[in-house]
Every structure is written in structure tokens, then in C-alpha cells.
């Protein structure tokens with residue numbers, strides 16, 4: 001379960017250079033041209049408005065990188081279509097849908113309304129518990145979080161050791177929304193179909209609304225509730 005120290009050192013040597021961090025994580029060599037895929041590092045993606053850049057960078061290094069997508073059953077249809085579009089465009093072969101246990105859904109949320117009165121329990125059922133199980137084979141996981149996304153992420157490090165011995169790797173920690181937008185344009189990457197409607201951070205449909213000018217990109221997530229994270233990053 002512990003990431004190899006050589007990979008940690010390679011990531012540290014990469015500083016805040018996102019492609020070099022990814023190359024270090026996936027091959028053990030931050031600036032080399034080739035390496036041996038490590039295979040015990042996964043990438044967790046929401047296939048949201050800002051997911052494409054990280055996925056494109058990872059695909060350039062290893063298109064078979066395991067990509068975990070939490071298929072909660074509550075996504076916008078546009079997100080599922082965008083996931084399929086990016087898989088085809090980037091040639092990703094390791095994307096897997098992580099679903100909640102149907103027996104647990106039947107027992108704890110048979111009407112699919114748990115989000116309305118206990119969103120923490122809903123996220124635990126649909127995201128945290130399925131990911132906890134799916135992540136077992138991996139030593140580390142790569143996320144697309146950025147310091148610029150929200151005040152709660154202002155001090156996000158590139159390397160985040162976890163209590164269970166795993167490490168989260170955040171290659172885009174220093175990136176701003178403007179830099180990501182420019183990189184998407186430079187790479188001619190497709191946009192999430194809802195991004196032009198004011199959705200700047202997209203999760204499950206019942207818990208996501210568009211945001212206005214000057215709002216945190218994540219202000220539209222669980223708006224009106226005292227909740228800012230789904231629980232997989234706390």
C-alpha cells in the first residue's frame with residue numbers, strides 16, 4: 001500500500017510542473033522520455049469542466065492509466081456523454097466506473113432522495129464507500145484539485161500523505177482557472193457541455209447549480225447546505 005520512495009523523490013524533484021509530476025508518478029522518471037509504468041497509481045476523475053487537461057497530460061504518458069470515475073447514478077447525462085467523448089478523444093483504455101453496491105442502495109436510499117435530507121450519508125453511500133473499496137489495489141491516487149478552486153483548498157500541497165498510508169498526488173495544485181482554460185484551448189480539448197451555462201464545478205445533478213460572477217467555482221456544489229466536499233477529500 002505504500003508508494004515507493006523513489007517515486008516520491010521523483011515527484012518532489014518535479015516541483016509544481018504538472019507534466020513532470022505525472023511522468024514521475026506514472027513512470028518514476030520526472031523528466032525522462034520513457035519509463036516503466038508503475039501500475040499501482042490510479043487517477044480519480046469526475047469528468048467535469050476542468051478534468052480534460054489532467055486526463056490529456058496523463059494519456060500522453062500512459063493511455064492505460066487506471067482512471068476511476070464515481071458513477072453515482074445521479075450524474076447529468078451530459079457528464080456521462082462527456083466522459084465517453086474524452087475517453088475516445090484521448091485514447092484512454094483504463095477508465096472504470098465505480099458504482100455503489102445495489103444492495104446498499106436498496107437498503108439505504110431506495111427512492112434516490114437521500115441527497116435532499118442527508119447529503120453526507122448520500123455521498124458516503126455513493127462515493128466514499130465505493131471509492132474506499134476501489135482504491136484498495138493502489139498505493140496512490142492522482143486528483144485534479146487546484147488551490148484556486150475554493151478557499152478550502154487554498155493550501156493544497158502536491159503530495160498529500162493519507163492516514164491509511166496512501167498518498168494523494170495533485171499535479172495541478174498551482175494552476176488557476178484561467179491557465180486551465182488556456183491549456184484546454186491550446187490543446188483543442190472538448191468542453192463539458194454544461195460549462196457554457198455557468199456550471200464551473202460539476203458533480204451530481206441534484207447537488208449542482210451554476211455559479212455567478214465572483215463566486216467560488218465550487219459555490220454551486222451543495223449550495224444552501226453546510227457542505228463543501230463529498231467526503232473523498234477530507
Ligand code: SF4
Nearest residue numbers: 115119122123204207
Ligand atoms: S453529490 Fe449529492 S447526489 Fe451525489 S452522492 Fe453526494 S449527496 Fe448524493
